[in-house]
Amino acid sequence: EFGLFIGLSADIDGMVHMSDLSWDEAGEDAMKHFEKGQVVKAKVLDVDVEKERISLGIKQLQEDPAADALASIQKGSIVTCIVTAVQANGIEVKVDDVLSGFIRRAELARDKAEQRPERFAVGERVDAKVVTVDRTARKVALTIKGRxxxxxxxxxxxxxxxxxxxxxxxxxxxxxxxxxxxxxx
Missing domain, CATH: 1.10.1220 (Arc Repressor Mutant)
Structure with missing residues (x-):
C-alpha cells in the first residue's frame, strides 16, 4: 500500500515509495506496471542505518520531464495551455505538455456570465496568467480573468x-x- 519492497540481497530490502515510481503517473497507477518477482533498477535515495531502512527511487533514473518547464515558468507570466478536463469547479489544463494546471471557475473570465467551465472543450487552447507555481507538486494555478x-x-x-x-x-x-x-x- 506504500510502494514496492525490493530485495537488494539475501537479507537486505529497500522500498520505493509510490511517489518515487513515476514522474507522470499517480502512485497507484504506476504500481500497476510492477509485479512480484519482477527485476527492476532503482536508485538509492537514502540509507537510514538506525531504522534499518533503504529508500529507493525508480523515477529518479530519468530526468524529470517537467524540469525545463518548471525552471522557465514564473508567477505573472502568460502561458498557452491545453484543456485536459472540464469539471464543475473549473478546468484542468496542461502547460508545455508536461505541467498540470487548474483554472478555478471564478478565474475563467472577468464577466461572471462567462465563468462557465462547460464553455471550454477538451483539447482547446487557452491563454492564462500564472498565479502560483508549486514546484514540489509540479503544478500551476492559473487565471484567465487576471489575464x-x-x-x-x-x-x-x-x-x-x-x-x-x-x-x-x-x-x-x-x-x-x-x-x-x-x-x-
Missing part, C-alpha cells in the same frame, strides 16, 4: 486613460485604427 484584466489595463495605459471618459471600446477602436494606419505606412 483579461491585465490586458485591459495595458490598453488603457497605451491608448487612453480612465480620466478621459473613453470607453474600452473607444480605446480598442483607436488601437486598431492606429495599427492599421501604421501597417500601411
Amino acid at each position: 483579461e484584466v491585465e490586458e485591459d489595463k495595458q490598453a488603457i495605459n497605451e491608448y487612453g486613460s480612465a480620466d478621459s471618459g473613453a470607453s474600452l471600446g473607444d480605446i480598442l477602436g483607436a488601437a486598431i485604427r492606429r495599427r492599421n494606419t501604421d501597417g500601411e505606412g
